[in-house]
Amino acid sequence: MNLPNSITMSRIVAVPLLIWMLSPHFHGVAGWYGSAEIITSLAFILISISDGVDGYLARRRGQITTMGMLLDPLADKLLIASAYIALVQYNPHVVKPWIAVVVIGREFLVTGLRSIASSEGFTISASDLGKLKTVIQIVSVVAAVLDHGWHEWHFGWFVMPVDLIAVVGIYFMTAVSIISAVDYFVAFWRRIEKASTSSRSRENEFVLTRGKKDLPAKNVS
Template structure:
């Protein structure tokens, strides 16, 4: 098995571990739970772009990789939002998880139809932006459970103190803004993907009709 596929499989393996770390039965508690889960999710998210880059760079694009890569992405994202509904219910509402998962199912279905019809739909800038916001929102919501804000400097809460520090980062409001921004961008990217899909289908249908007309003319022409 090549390196890109191994990285993809490692991303799938992270899913049950992440769920365990963010569950009530987690062996970690307090801030240790939040930091370990966040770093694990960030590391897994980094492999999302890295495995594809390495596969293209090394010429190691395989059927297995093409199948597992989108599966790993969706498992990681969907499981993260499902578990966050219980881990941070004040910010992550069930309907948000439904929208995220519904969007992933929609895109997967459209990709399958597109592949069956013999064309592909490239990832748009909106889709790439959605991926970045998803990472930020998941990490922010994990930290929101234990931190309302981060203070930096001597005596700050990141240094184990309870002083005001030099400056403050509002973790809770970043989590709220990121989760709702992510929801909006997910809806927009789903509409954008569907529009791109429909445009391809429409163009394919027009080409098929044009080819059929030309074929008929070729058959009728010699008999005239």
């Protein structure tokens, strides 16, 4: 197994660890107050960054493999799904069950559209909205985790509203997820329509060509 695939596999292995860190059991061994939230946030950031690292290394080294193409999206979906499912119990004030359903449903929808597109012979590349959604997901998860320990941070005269940032981040992420899902669906539908139109054109051309060949030859006097 090459290095990029090893990094991807480590991201999958880290999912149970993340679920444990988002449970009351981890708080009992974390130590001082707030350390569990900070450690969990840092761990999630590192795991999320590894997603870009393995892709970069695979392209740089020319080590793009079928296994990597299978494991990379699987690792992403497992990480996001486990994080939001655990956050429903970990911080229900910020992450409501319906939000987790929308986020996970969006991931399944996009995966399904890409699978159908692949079977039809074309690909749906990641849009700018999709990339923005990924960044906002990381920020919103970290904010929701930190909000579990602090309502706000005080830096002298400056007050950082951790709870407000978490709530706004989660709902903004949900909105972007829905919009990006619609964007993916529109792009998919356009490609399907284009492929269907091209197929009908080729069929009509074939019928016309066969019709010309079947016409009787004219007598030349």
